[in-house]
Amino acid sequence: MAEVRNSIKQTNARARARERAAEFRAKQDQLEQLATDYFVATGSLEEIDAAAQKEIAAVQDRAFKQSALARDHAAAAISSMLELGTPRGEVAERLGVPLREIKKSLGGLSPS
Structure with missing residues (x-):
């Protein structure tokens, strides 16, 4: 029975870790797009x-x-x-x- 609880805890922990990783990747994608917008804008200044x-x-x-x-x-x-x-x-x-x-x-x- 203790083994089942550990298995459920690990599954829940992995799910939370995946959620956090997905949020992190989404934020990184957004930051990358914003940086691209910045470089396009400053490139046109000249x-x-x-x-x-x-x-x-x-x-x-x-x-x-x-x-x-x-x-x-x-x-x-x-x-x-x-x-x-x-x-x-x-x-x-x-x-x-x-x-x-x-x-x-x-x-x-x-x-x-």
Whole structure:
């Protein structure tokens, strides 16, 4: 009779051990999937950064071109004011800019 009890105890112990092992394996599978998700997500960061840098460069190039065009128009307006015989000081005062901005916008050249 003692032998039967030991056999039942062992069977119950094995069943509990299998349950625990199954739970452990399920948790390990879940952790492995989460780690995979992590590596996929972090692997795409370089691609995202590269695409962002490319877009930033394009925007900066467009802004540079637009700024150059605006500076050219401003310089043309100043040049036209000077061609009308308006002294540089008066042009600077009218535009509310320092005299050096007038000289700078003309590239340091004297008006014709």
